[in-house]
Amino acid sequence: MEQLGDLELLMEKSFRENVEPPAEQKVEASFSKTVLSRGVDNRYLVLAVNVVQNEEGNCEKHLIITASQLLDYKELCILRNNWCSVPVEPGDIIHLEGDCISHTWIIDEDFGYLILYPDMLISGTSIASSIRCMRRAILSETFRNSDPATRQMLIGTILHEVFQKAMSDSFDPEKLQELAFQTVQEIRHLKEMYRLNLNPDEVKQEVEEYLPSFSKWSGDFMNKCTSTDFPQMQLLLPSDGSNNNATCNIEVVKSLDIEESVWSPRFGLKGKIDVTVGVKIHRGCTTKYKIMPLELKTGKESNSIEHRSQLVLYTLLSQERRADPEAGLLLYLRTGQMYPVPAKHLDKRELLRLRNQMAFSLFHRINKSATGKEKTNLAPLPQIIDEQQTCKYCSQVGNCAVYSRAVEQQMDDNSVPVGMLPKIKEETQHLKHTHLEYFSLWCLMLTLESQSKDNKKNHQNIWLMPSSEMEQSGSCIGNLIRREHVKTVCDGQYLHNFQRKNGAIPITNLMAGDRIILSGEERTLFALSRGYVKEINMTTVTCLLDRNLSVLPESTLFRVDQEEKNCGIDTPLGNLSKLMKNTNTSQKLRDLIIDFREPQFISYLSSVLPHDAKDTVACILKGLNKPQRQAMKKVLLSKDYTLIVGMPGTGKTTTICTLVPAPEQVEKGGVSNITEAKLIVFLTSIFIKAGCNPLDIGIIAPYRQQLKIINDLLAHSSVGMVEVNTVDKYQGRDKSIILVSFVRSNKDGTPGELLKDWRRLNVAITRAKHKLILLGCVPSLYCYPPLEKLLYHLNSEKLISFLLLIFHQENMKVFVTYWVIFKEDKTLFLAFFHTSAVISIFYYL
DNA sequence: GCTCTGCTAAGAGGA
Structure with a gap:
């Protein structure tokens, strides 16, 4: 009893000590929009932190907390044992699990948890990886694409899928074989195999084992x-x-x-x-x-x-x-x-x-000047561990060493385990002082950008705010009920129709194409699925979701929340990390980008342009004005990069263009053309984004293999529900928009039989009611007499558009954009050529 | 202060 009395006294004391100072009134939540609340989803604001010694001489942390926005109702939270080490500070938001008895929470070894910044969700694998090295876990969250994919990872992914499919199907050996075969053949896995230089047969064999x-x-x-x-x-x-x-x-x-x-x-x-x-x-x-x-x-x-x-x-x-x-x-x-x-x-x-430690590190990336006088700089990461064995195979070792030298070793209180110094030196010896400075500067700038107010995801509104309140901001629709059947577009894409339970859908900012998070109105159904708004009108919201919700009871009430756009600094940070690598490519890029080595140019066009490309290039140049032509020439002669500077609207983008060749592939399954297939999918998505109904679009290709590839690509895009078929299947029917992929593209002019059939061509080009897009390689198609006639006609009507593929490089990543000129006319022929000129451009602001 | 742009994401295994 006496002990308890002392404790109460102690509590009272800390209450008095911390409630009264006026400084406390200045405490502001570090998450500006956090909804403070009590109950299951409690969110407390920490007003004061006091370290005290209890009776036994053990350390305790006493927090004065409040769940009231007016900061007028205060509670006490006592952290005992190991919980004392939680790096909690005044102004922090915490969540408490356990019991609150007479306004006091006690979190100790056996009971209760404190969650620091509970709205920062950290993945299970990240936390598991932090057991060995916290620094590595933080670095992996920061430099997300530094972990190169390996053969084992691909096999792992495939095996996961096979097992999961078997789980909902059957473990019968024959069925397993079939599932394994199907999974190995999936396009995204084949792509990865190509990248890793693996043979599908050997992958299949390993999976079968x-x-x-x-x-x-x-x-x-x-x-x-x-x-x-x-x-x-x-x-x-x-x-x-x-x-x-x-x-x-x-x-x-x-x-x-x-x-x-x-x-x-x-x-x-x-x-x-x-x-x-x-x-x-x-x-x-x-x-x-x-x-x-x-x-x-x-x-x-x-x-x-x-x-x-x-x-x-x-x-x-x-x-x-x-x-x-x-x-x-x-x-x-x-x-x-x-x-x-x-x-x-x-x-x-x-x-x-x-x-909690991880959350603290992730939250405190920047040392902001308290007085406004010191420089804002990057905070040190968790300590480098002193275990050569762990570091030996660490994929973050490069980033770890560069960060240590470029950021941490510039500070006064930096402490690297002595045993690790040689390793850090070895990992960074290829970098000059200017490179380290560049790394440090851009790391800081990008981190600041990601922390800027409009870039913060306010996901917590979804779990802390009722839909009725969120609806007023226009980014949420609540009280929705599922209507009609769920249409399975493909694996992982399900089309759902929702209607408001009572009446019309309120005024909203949600639009077709927006990314959304779908939850049940009930707390246990929170963030069930993610996807896109497909269509929205006064009565119905149609969403393409990554899960099929038909397993839930029909009466389930749902809410749709707009997923806030996230400023991705992942790509630029990943590129920054790559720029520091000890490879020839990175060395060259450092030379050009950081040390400003002047770009080199070759002297004569003839040495870069293939002979048969001359006419093509001349043809393109015809469409450009004099400065554009000069810029184009410079670009073609460029060994490194060319900067094109101009006022808005002076035609820089027009200049930055090149022609991609799109060769056909002949395999057992038939003839196909992956570039054309991708373009067809891209164009289809453009039409849908522009408001066309997918059901009004038809895709035609003369070869089955091509149809298969297009279907696969559609299945993995957000498009879906578009009819893809051979010419014959369209006989006697029409569609608003028809896209035709002619597939054939080869230099030796091997003619295929299919395209020689005039009647088939006639069917293909007469199915479109409003827009016909023909896609093909002009020189190859001239080999087919019926197409020759067609092309001759289209050419005379100026209906052929050369297809421009724009390579542009931003944040050191190359993007390829298809640039298509849409004309008023019904028919448009998009043309490829055999030859290509690759242009690399850096955009500088 | 408005609007535009960039955007899957947690985990696949290694020692």
């Missing part, structure tokens, strides 16, 4: 007669208490979701759960049913702390949607071995502590 383990796993854990037939495991749930027998039989009943994406503003976490499974835990004569996260791993069966931590974090994420799973399952697909991972309080506490 895992399949027997898949079958073994499903045989072990699913569909048995009696509970004791399921594998025996050691698992105690926190709710089981300590004096229970840990041995149990685990049965996987069913899969409830795949790639479930969860944002948790309660724990400040986000992540994607590989598989969400219904599990029965049979222990003695009792059975517990739990819905748990199942995490798949294709690599070494390490059962490592990182892997297990990922599952512990996923049990926290799961609580956003349903009851606490208390445990997760970790499955190694190479062997089919599965480990249960209980989510103990100790593990959750330590992981959230790491999360």
Whole structure:
């Protein structure tokens, strides 16, 4: 009792000490628009932080907090034990888990959590990776594209997909073979194989080696007669208490979701759960049913702390949607071995502590001058660890060393472990002082830009503000009910129709094409899916979503929130990191960009232009004025870069153009032309963006392989629902817009039979009611007599447009933009040529 | 203060 009295006295004291100083009134929330609240989603503003010693001489942190906007109602939060190290400061926003008794929260070793900046959601994998090196975790969040994709990652991705498909289909060996084959053949995976110089057959073979383990796993854990037939495991749930027998039989009943994406503003976490499974835990004569996260791993069966931590974090994420799973399952697909991972309080506490440290580092990227007199500069990152082994294979080692030398070693209180100095030197020895300065400057500038007010995502409004309030800002529509069937456009794209439960849709800024986040009005259905607005009118919002919501009850109320545009500094930061690499290309770019080496030019055009391109180039130059022609010539002679400077409207963009060749590919499946296919998809998307109904657009190609490629591309774009067919299928029908891809493009003029058929061509070009776009390689198509006639006619009518592909380089990344001139006339022929001239341009502001 | 532009994203495995 006496102790308690002392404690109360202590509390009173700290209250008095901290409530009274006038300085406290100046405290402002670091997240300007944060909604302070109490209850499950509580958000407290920290007014004061006091470190005190308790009776036993242990350290405690006492926070004076408030959930009232007027700062008039204050509470106390006492942090004990390890929680004392949370880097919380006055002005911070925190979330508290636990009990609040007589205006006092006590967070200690065994009970309660503090979440620092809960609206900053950090991914499960990031936190897991911070266990070994916090600095690396922060660097990976910053320099996002520094991790090069590898063969193992591709195999891992493919295997995940095969397993997930099998989970909702079947683990029958023949079916698995089929699923594996399908998945390996998917365009995005083939692209990655091409990039990694891998053969699809060898990838398929490696994937197949895992399949027997898949079958073994499903045989072990699913569909048995009696509970004791399921594998025996050691698992105690926190709710089981300590004096229970840990041995149990685990049965996987069913899969409830795949790639479930969860944002948790309660724990400040986000992540994607590989598989969400219904599990029965049979222990003695009792059975517990739990819905748990199942995490798949294709690599070494390490059962490592990182892997297990990922599952512990996923049990926290799961609580956003349903009851606490208390445990997760970790499955190694190479062997089919599965480990249960209980989510103990100790593990959750330590992981959230790491999360708070990470949130602190991510939030405090800049040292702002307190008085306005000192220079604003970058804050140091978490300490470099002193473990050569860990750093040996770290993909962030380059960024780590450059940041240390360019930013941290310029500071007074910089401390690098002595053992790591040689490594840092080695990693940065190719860089001059000017390069380090450039890195430091741009890192600072980009970080400042990302922190500027209009670039901050205010996602927290979605979880903290009711839709009725958000609707007033025009970026939200609430009280929506799903109408009609969900149309599956393709895997991962589902068309949903929503209507307001009562009456018309309120006035809104939401427009077709906007990115949105779809949530249920209920808290547990928050951020269910993301996608685009496809169409919006007075009564209906049509959305293309990444999940099919028809599994939810029909009466579910939804809200649609506009996803705020995010200023991506990821690309420029990634480029900055690449610019510092020890490669010849980066060396050259540093020379030109940082050290301002003058660009070099060659003397004669004849040495760069292929002979047969002469006429083509002359033809283009005809359309340009004198300064444009001079600029064009300079560009063609450029070895490095050419700057074109001009007032707006003087025709810089017109000058920056080049012709791409688009060669055909002849394979077993038939003839195709990937460039044309991409362009068709691009043009289709332009028409849809311009307001055309996808159903009014038809795509025609004479070759099946081409149709397949176009279909695949459409399926992976936001377009979808556009009819793609051979000429014959359009016989007797018409569409508002028809796009034709002629496919053939080869120098030797091998004629294919298909295009010689005059009747087919006639059908193809007479299907369009309003706009006909023909796309093809002019010199190749001249080989076909019917097309020759057509081209001759189009040419005389000036209906042929040369297709311009614009390469432009911004933030050191090359973008390719198709530039198409739309004319008033109904018919337009977009033409390619065999030859190309590549132009590289840097835009400088 | 308005409007335009840039925009998937968490994790795929390694030791």
